[in-house]
Amino acid sequence: MLRLRERIVSRLLSFSSTSTSAPATPPLRRLLSAVAAPIPPSRGFAVEEYLVHTCGLTRPQALKASTKLSHLKSPANPNAVLAFLSGLGLSSADVAAVVAKDPLFLCAGVERTLGPVVAGLTGLGLSRPEIARLVSLAHCRFRRRSIVSKMHYYLPLLGSFHNFLRALKCSPYLLTRDLDTTVKPNVAFLQECGLAACDIANLTMVIWGMLTSDLERLQTMVTCAEGIGVPRGSGMFRTALHAVAFQSEEKITAKLEYLKNTFRWSDTQVRNAVSRAPMLLGRSKDALQRRSEFLLAEVGLEPVCIAYRPIILCLSLEGRVRPRCYVVKFLNKNGLLDRDLSFHTAVMKTEKDFVEKYICPHKEAAPHLAQDYATACKGEVPENFRFT
Template sequence: MLRLRECVVSRLLSSPSTSSSAIFPLRHLLSAAAAPISPGFAVEEYLVATCGLTRPQALKASTKLSHLKSPTKPHAVLAFLAGLGISGADAAAVVAKDPLFLRTKVDKTLAPKVVGLTGLGLSSPDIACLVSLTPDCFRSRNIVSKLHYYLPLFGSFHNFLRLLKRSPRLLSWDVNKVVKTNVVFLRECGLGDCDIAKLCIHAPRMLSTNPERVRAMVACVEGIGVPRGSGMFRQALCAVTFQSEEKIAAKMEYLKTTFRWSDAEVSMAVRKYPGVLRKSKESLKHRSEFFSEVGLEPAYIAYRPALLSYSMEGRNRPRYYVIKFLKANGLLDQYRDYYSIVMLSEKVFVEKFICPHKEAAPHLAEDYATTCKGEVPTNFRFT
């Protein structure tokens, strides 16, 4: 017990990152851990009274802690969590998520990981995030070596955390046999670490899936006409991720029918904007109907498929109504190509097509803003 206290005190209390608010509960729990243990330790009551779990949570967690005969380890673990700045409520969440965390040795398992992760540049709040998100993975023996690999790959702990939040099992994946194999192959395909990070944030399973399946997805990308090393390769790989060839073929056929494209046109559209393969049929149908209303020819859309990426309510429809209003009232001095209008940033669009008409069309800005919210006015008002 003395050794336990010395370890926790030296590694947590003496740390500059340990908040002053954590000092009292840390010392209190350590003192309690050193006190004589009364017989008949009631785990469920301890989980409720000391750890802050609800009764149902405590009942469920207690089944995994039936061999716990004293509060010595739990007290030390709670002190450890307090030392990281984890609040009582968050500590309760950790215990509810992973009851076995309370049985972990602080001096031999938890504290050394803090030292190792600190050496990688992580702060106490960073480490607290890891504990809160994946307490079971945190107490595994190789978390430091995994972070040593992942941090350079993703560029920062912030980027890594984004992926971890989307896929909490990230730290349980086999790095050497699966993750590294997939990363090496993606690099061979011309993707840099930054591209791989962006790809995996949207499709985390790309790292953990069977390497043969990753190769099959790359082959699928090449099959739709996007070669390795091209500017659209990452977007195309993201678009086909975990979709079967049959499903992709069906989506391309739907695109042909919906937008009245030829085989060449649908292939060109997909090469230029692979993300169209992830659009729902309902979304595509909605856009096709709108572009028909605007008067855009199928070939025009196929050559400019980025039009399909923009929000109907937030960009396409409001801007079309503004241009239509300006033309109808003689306020547009020359013809404007629809694609060039949609591509403008919001700031530039407002400066070019809204602000100059404040006097002639005082309600234009208001009607445009209303339309951007999805509440399309019956007519834009001129007076």
């Protein structure tokens, strides 16, 4: 054990001396000293006190964590783990969070497990800060050597370490589910549905359990997407999967009925609208109701027009649709356009194009227009945009 502690300290000191970062902090020195110092046999090991005073846990956290560490008789291995984590660059707060979440991390073998894991992840191209970040998120999963093979699979699939972290936050079971029996069959099925690796990566970052759920659930989700009129392989298929993700058939049917009644659509029109803009299924009833009231009552659009151009329902009502409607009304009312401007055309322009084409040319005839438009985008209605 003494030789083990000496080797750990030697490696950490060697890393510290070659690092370009600031010298080791006093807490790290204290940890290194604790690792190197022999533990008097007569001195007991108070786990709860150790968790509070050495690891930085609160008293309630330490009380809860100590029940999992009652078998520890010496701080030798915990000291080695703390020194190892400090060597990776974890702050005292980070270390405390890891220990509070996974107290058994203190029992991990530094040379047997943690060292080889770090070596393997480094071999995959991860930097020490990235590995430290992974420790903070993976907790108990980091002290399993299988994490290296899983990262070897996920990094090229998801495109980058940053994407993997986003996916891990959304699907925390990525590092626990078996690759061969769960993840890889799901990926293969999605690829058969026409999704590219980038599509699968994007879905994994926004849909909980996308790759870690049972294949049957994934197949049901694909069936639901096809059921709303979006076939596999179409450009809208990824969006449709996001829209129906793990929703029951009953919920989807209820939302279709609500859309039909709210926008006065026929069965054909509601199916057409949802197939063109599947994200409508994710809109709240309140948001849909407000858009219906504005577009049908105030703007005067026909239901069929909205059904065949439903993307307008997915745009910000207050920050985009309503202000641009006011500008179009103002320009038409004051004869500042050679011909009537299509409301849909105005709404679908990028912000830059809209301002350049419909605001800037009227600086002399309507010097207040730019300010009025900016005010309307903040949710207010300027006097010049009151048309009653």
